[in-house]
Amino acid sequence: MNEQYKGLRTHFLGELRKGDSGSEVTLMGWVAKRRDHGGLIFVDLRDRYGVTQIVFHPQMTDEGFAVAEKLSAEDVLKIVGTVDERPEGTVNSDLDTGEIEVNAKSIELLNESETPPFEIRENVEASEDLRLEYRYLDLRRKKMRDAIITRHKFYQSVRKFMSDKGFIEIETPILTKSTPEGARDFLVPSRLSKGKFYALPQSPQIYKQILMVSGFDKYFQIVKAFRDEDLRADRQPEHTQVDIEMSFVDESHVRQMAEELMATVFKEVIDHDLPLPFPAMTYDEAMKRFGSDKPDLRFGVEIRNVSEIAGRSDFNLFQDAVNNEGIVGAVVAEAKGTFSRKVIDELVEFSKIYGLGGLSWAKVEDGKLAGGVSRHFDENLQSELLGNVGAKDGDVIFLAADKTPVALKGLGAIRLEIGRRLNLIDKDTFSPLWVTDFPMFEWDEEAKRYSAMHHPFTSPKMEDIDLLDSDPSKVYARAYDMVFNGSELGGGSIRIHSKDVQSKVFKAIGIGADEAERKFGYLLKALSYGAPPHGGIALGLDRIVTMLLRLDSIRDVIAFPKTASGTALMEKAPSEVSEAQLKELGIKLEPK
Numbered sequence: 001m002n003e004q005y006k007g008l009r010t011h012f013l014g015e016l017r018k019g020d021s022g023s024e025v026t027l028m029g030w031v032a033k034r035r036d037h038g039g040l041i042f043v044d045l046r047d048r049y050g051v052t053q054i055v056f057h058p059q060m061t062d063e064g065f066a067v068a069e070k071l072s073a074e075d076v077l078k079i080v081g082t083v084d085e086r087p088e089g090t091v092n093s094d095l096d097t098g099e100i101e102v103n104a105k106s107i108e109l110l111n112e113s114e115t116p117p118f119e120i121r122e123n124v125e126a127s128e129d130l131r132l133e134y135r136y137l138d139l140r141r142k143k144m145r146d147a148i149i150t151r152h153k154f155y156q157s158v159r160k161f162m163s164d165k166g167f168i169e170i171e172t173p174i175l176t177k178s179t180p181e182g183a184r185d186f187l188v189p190s191r192l193s194k195g196k197f198y199a200l201p202q203s204p205q206i207y208k209q210i211l212m213v214s215g216f217d218k219y220f221q222i223v224k225a226f227r228d229e230d231l232r233a234d235r236q237p238e239h240t241q242v243d244i245e246m247s248f249v250d251e252s253h254v255r256q257m258a259e260e261l262m263a264t265v266f267k268e269v270i271d272h273d274l275p276l277p278f279p280a281m282t283y284d285e286a287m288k289r290f291g292s293d294k295p296d297l298r299f300g301v302e303i304r305n306v307s308e309i310a311g312r313s314d315f316n317l318f319q320d321a322v323n324n325e326g327i328v329g330a331v332v333a334e335a336k337g338t339f340s341r342k343v344i345d346e347l348v349e350f351s352k353i354y355g356l357g358g359l360s361w362a363k364v365e366d367g368k369l370a371g372g373v374s375r376h377f378d379e380n381l382q383s384e385l386l387g388n389v390g391a392k393d394g395d396v397i398f399l400a401a402d403k404t405p406v407a408l409k410g411l412g413a414i415r416l417e418i419g420r421r422l423n424l425i426d427k428d429t430f431s432p433l434w435v436t437d438f439p440m441f442e443w444d445e446e447a448k449r450y451s452a453m454h455h456p457f458t459s460p461k462m463e464d465i466d467l468l469d470s471d472p473s474k475v476y477a478r479a480y481d482m483v484f485n486g487s488e489l490g491g492g493s494i495r496i497h498s499k500d501v502q503s504k505v506f507k508a509i510g511i512g513a514d515e516a517e518r519k520f521g522y523l524l525k526a527l528s529y530g531a532p533p534h535g536g537i538a539l540g541l542d543r544i545v546t547m548l549l550r551l552d553s554i555r556d557v558i559a560f561p562k563t564a565s566g567t568a569l570m571e572k573a574p575s576e577v578s579e580a581q582l583k584e585l586g587i588k589l590e591p592k
Helices: 062-069 128-133 142-164 205-213 251-270 283-290 316-323 341-354 379-389 404-421 499-508 513-527 541-548 579-585
Strands: 024-037 040-047 050-056 076-085 100-111 186-189 197-200 218-226 238-247 280-282 327-333 359-365 368-370 396-402 432-436 441-444 449-452 479-484 487-494 534-540
Touching: 024 050, 024 100, 040 062, 040 076, 050 062, 050 076, 062 100, 142 218, 142 251, 142 541, 205 218, 205 238, 205 513, 205 534, 238 251, 238 487, 238 541, 251 432, 251 479, 251 487, 251 534, 251 541, 280 283, 283 404, 283 432, 316 327, 316 396, 327 379, 327 404, 341 359, 341 396, 341 404, 368 379, 396 404, 479 534, 487 541, 499 513, 534 541
Parallel strands: 050 100, 280 432
Antiparallel strands: 024 040, 024 076, 040 050, 076 100, 186 197, 218 238, 238 534, 327 396, 359 368, 359 396, 432 479, 441 449, 479 487, 487 534
C-alpha cells in the first residue's frame, strides 16, 4: 500500500502481520467492539482495510485507561502503540491481522459516536429503509464496503480495456432536450428561459451517434442515465451504464468487442473465466422455447407447442385457442411426485399475474395422465402428448391456451417458477447469451400506433426497409441484447446512418415530418453530412456488478440508492421547494 496516502497513520488496520512485531505504530479507525476482561480492555478497531485488536493495560496513564473504559461502538480513535504477537491460543484465524495485537501507549478520542440505530455487523437485522436512512453507517459493513470496492474495480477494468482498444472517453451533456419516446423524462425548468425545460438524458444515444459523424470512430463513457419509470429491484430512477459506439462496423464487431470486455472484467474483478464466443438465439426462437426475450439458460424446462394435439381434445378452451390463431403450449415440471395439489393451485394462481385466463394441468401416473384436464384426452391423445413433451411418472404438465404472445410469456414465467421451486437454477453459474433479430416495432394498443421495440434510431434489416411504408409489423431490427442468467445486462444495435431511412422510421411510429424536425432536427441534419455506418451497445453497470457479487438488488451496489418508490431516505428527497424558487422559475403549483 502507498505510504504517502496514509496521512496521520503509519498503517491501515488490515495490514499488520507478525513481521511487524516490535514496531511502534499509529492507527486510526472506528470502535467495532469493546471487551473488558478484568482489568484489560480489548478493542477491535476498524477501517475499510480491516480490523486490528488493540489492548489497553492499566499501566497506561490514568487518563488514557479511563478513556478506554468509556469507549462506545463507532467512536473514532487515534492509537499509538507497539505491535506484539498474540499469546499462544489467542490467535484469531478469521482476521488477516489475527496473529498480532497492538498494545496501546496512548489514546486520543477523535470523535464520539451516538448509539447507532443498528449494530454495524454483517448479519444486520435492521430493515432496508432504516439502513438507507443511515446509509453512511450501513456502508461501514464489510459486505457493503466490498460491493462498492468491487464496483470501483469494475470501473477501472472497463476504462483500461477500452483505452487499450483505442476508444476515447467523451462526456456528453446531462442537461439536454426532452424527446419523450419510451420512458418519461425527468424535466429541469430553465430560469433563463422561463416556460422552457431541459430533460435529464435517458441515454446519450443521439450524442454518441453525432460523435460518430464527428469522426470519433470509437467512443465510450461510464455515464448516468435517468428514466422516470416505475421501479423494482433492478431499476433506479438514475442508473449507470457503460456506453459504447463504433464506426464502420456490423453486428459481429460490436458483439465481439462486448464479449471481450465482459470476459476481461469477469476475470479481473472476480477471477472467473467466461467462455467465448457467447451463444446466440433469435428473438423468435427465445420466445418460442422459453417465453422470454431474456431466457435463463441455467436450466432446461422448455416450452413445447402442443396445439395440434390439444386441439383434437374435447376441451373447449384448447379448441378455441387453436381455432382463433392462438396456441396451446406446455411446460413439464419434473417434480418426481413432489408437487401437491396445493402447489399446483399456487402456480395456477401465479399464472394470472401474467395475463393467462387459466393454467391447465395434468399429472403423469403409471404412464398416463391423471387429474386436471386428463379426462379431455383419450388414450391415444394422452400417448401423443406424453411423447411430445417427454413427461414421465411423477411429472406435472402445465398447459396454457391463449393468444400466442400471452401464452408464451405466461409459460415463460411458469417455467422460471418451476425452476425456483425445484431448485434447478445453479446460482454459481454464469450463462451468457445474445438475443438477436428483434422485431423493429411493437403495437401500442393504447396509442393505436407502432412504437420502437428498442429505440427509433435502430437500423432495420436492409432487406426490410421497403416494408417500413407498407407493413411495419414485418420489419426486423439489427438489434441485439446481452443476457446473463435471465437478466438483460445490455442492449445495442446498428444505428440508422441515412437521413431518409431515419425519416421513414419516424413516420412508421407516427412522428410526422414537422414533429421530427422539432424533436430531432439536429440529428437529421447531422446525418445529412456524411454519417458513417455505426453501431454500439450500452451495458447496465449496476446490474452487472450485482450479478458479479451474486446479490439480488442493485441497491446493494449503489452507494446512495433510492427506494422502490424513488425516495432518497437519507436526505429526504424529493422535497418541496420555496415559493421564491418557484417564482424565479416561472412555475406555479396546482393546490393539492
